[in-house]
Amino acid sequence: MNIIVCVKQIPDPEAPPASFKIDPATNKVAPPPNIPPVISPFDEQAVEAALRIKDAGGAKITIISLGVNLLRDVVKKPLSMGADELILLEDPAFADGDSWATAYALAMAIKKVGAYDLILCGRQAADWDSGQVGSCIAEILGLPQITVAKKLEVRDGKVKVERVTADGYDVIEAGLPAVVTVSNELGTARYATIKGIMAAKRKEPIVWKPSDIGVETAKIGAAGRRVKMQKLFQPVREGKCEVITGENEEDAAANLAKKLAEVKLL
Amino acid sequence: MTDNKGVMIFTEVVDGKLAPIARELLGCGRKLAGELKEELSALLIGSGVAGVAAEATAYGADKVYVVDNELLKDYRTDAFVGVIEKVARQANPRILLLGQTSTGNDLAPRAAFRLGTAVTLDCVALEIDASSKLLLQTKPVYGGNARAIFTMDTLPQMATVRAKAMSALTPDSARKGEVVTVDAGLDAATIKTNLLQKVVQEVEGVKLEDASVIVSGGRGIGGPEGFKELEELAKLFKGAVGASRPPCDNGWVPTSIQIGLTGKVVSPEVYIAVAISGSSQHLAGCSGSKNIIAINRDAEANIFKEARFGVVGDWKKIIPAFQAKAKELLGK
Structure with missing residues (x-):
């Protein structure tokens, strides 16, 4: 059982709302001073979902994270929780993409990893709240998708998922490989263990550049955007x-x- | 696809009628289509949905595409994406809108990428830019801390829209519209997911979306017992109980009563926020309330910035006293 979990480093969404500032010169969010970034909480829950499957029947969990200035202490957190490998797509060319450009790079990296039965993402990243990367990866790789999961179970080459709906949940099954996006209803992600933190310290991430995964730079990052941001403001x-x-x-x-x-x- | 024209709405059906979000989208679509001087169409997908076409017309559609097939009885991603792709390629809309619902947010991204375009999810405002004629898509980002306005050059321009962000028109049953039946052209083998069961978690009493009074609890309630007290208070006002995310994540209350960015969006007359700090992600679900009443022990809590009235203190002391006085004033 090979599980790939995509995680994103973002500014801490639990930072006090008063610390949230937009830099009007760059039309970008200014990271709050003295508050370190975190793994997007929904992505942590996706890691938790993978670890529960690993606990139940064994699995190798590979984490992929895309971005720039990825702080090793932050992106290694899934390793300290119990994941096995960490791959970073770290290059300025990957940065500032929309969902499509980001998913394209992630999908190409997943292809390079090769062995995968289950691909997990958070339901949305808690910065841009786009909520599309999982679906895009599924579309690019031609896989079934189940979004907004609160419970996953893997058995007999299939994944059975409880998908949150407005008035309850649907129980949906798909053959593997499949893409599942995970919602907060899954429950709180586990803490890192001391043993896990020590193991994570010794483990060095694999870093891939665009050329390593054979992507055209025109299709990734800011250059690959289909969605253009005209304005960013605080209500x-x-x-x-x-x-x-x-x-x-x-x-x-x-x-x-x-x-x-x-x-x-x- | 250079000759894209018109606004198309994916109109969800619930219990044989247009879902409220579908009516709201038709209202919004009517306005956009008017500005573009183009047609508004509705897309009905399901099994036994042909009869809903008249309702879509009454709510503003000039044309209704109906795709009626047994395979479409329940929502399944692959089936619905296939149908949207087929109809969109046939009708070539300039704009295609869906609701930000559990169906819409699953369907829209995949349909968009199948069509070679993009989508912005969870929009709260849509406008046509006067000079470029592009669709300006306003969406809360950073958990509701900010808003961004997006555009896309690819067609159709797609967006999903949050519940209650738009207003439906008054239905006019005398309106005339065209109905176009499209064959689903589905191959069951391409549907890769299987719906095993639909579980409805019944909430007693008034539904959150319909309630005029909501009593909502946060992390500070501390456990399921506290929510029992909030239920008593809600009953007094014939209202409903809601929650911010932490009580749901901790399993104190069912996830179906979560209000916020990743839960339900409500806009009651009175929203009593008890021991809720007022994170942006929660406010995204309740800031449309007419009157927010905040009860929180922290005078600096963000919820007081949104509230019309507030009391600073321990909810365990405030709620019983408030309930007793309210009961007396209501003559109960």
Whole structure:
């Protein structure tokens, strides 16, 4: 069983909203100072999904991450959680692609890895929230896709997935190889173990450049974009909250009820 | 494909009727088509959906493409992508819109790449650029911290649209429209996934999407017991209970009541946010509420920036006192 998980390094989405800034000169998000980047949480959950399959019946888990300035401590986290190999597509030519350009490079890297039964991605990266890379990889490789999974089970050459829907979930099955994108409903990803951290320290990632995976540079990164960004801005929040007080919390609560009755919201 | 014209809406059907999102998309599509002085079409895909065509016309479609086939009874990616590809190549729309639903967000990227174009998911605003005539696609990014406006040069320009971001037209049953039946041309062997079971997690009482009052709990509720108290309060207002992501991820409540970027989008009259800090990703699902009431122990919590009224303190003390007073005022 060979599992490939695609993960992305992003600015920490748990950083306080006040620290979020856009640099108007570059039309880019300025990374919050003193807050290190993280693996996108949905991708961590995809790693968790792979590890649960490994726990249940054994698997080799290969992590692929695409980007620039990939901090080794950050991108090695899946290794310290229990993944086996780490491949980095690290080159300026890979950077700033849209979903299509990114998925194309990832799909070509997956082809180069060769042995894969299951490809996992987060349902979306928590920076651009595009939510398409998994589907694009499936389309390029001609594989079945199941998106927004909360539970996966691999048996008899098939993957059975619980896919989150608006009012519950669908149970969907596909033959392997297949692409599955993982949602937060899967549950919290495990912590790295001390043993895992030590093992990850000793393991060096494999770094591939565009020429290593045979991609045309016109089709990857910023050059390969089909979707163009015209503007990036922060919506204005009004912030006109009327704070209801009282002698104590109970009193304040009663005053809130009175206030709501007064403005006919009760 | 240089002669692409018109706006096409993939109109989802639920229980034999147009889904609310489909009506909203037709309303939005009508406006865009009007600006382009082009046609608005609807695309109905399913089994036994031909009868819904009249509803699509009433909600604004000039033409309705109907693809009715037993293989299309349930949504399966490969089948629906194949049909969209076929109809889009036949009809050559300039713009193709879908809903940001569990079907739309699975279908749209794959259909877009099959057609050699691209798609922007989860848009909250769509406009035609006055000079370029391109579709300006506004989408929340960075968990709702920012918004980006995208365009694409490839055709059809595709987007999915978030629930309740657009308004439906008042249906007009006297409107006339053309119905075009298209053969699905499906080969069952190309459908690589199998739907084994559809599980509906029944939520008691009022549905979140329909509720005029929502009592929503966050991480600070601390466990499933706390949500029982919120349920009592919701019952008093004939409302529904919602949650931010952490209670769902921790299994305190079913995932189907999650409100936020990756959950449901709601816009009730009153949204009572209890022990919710107000992350951008949560606000993405509730900021359309008419009145947000925040109850949080942290006076600096982000939720107070969105709220109309707030109380700072421990919800365990505030909720029972608030409920007792509200009961008294309501004469119950």
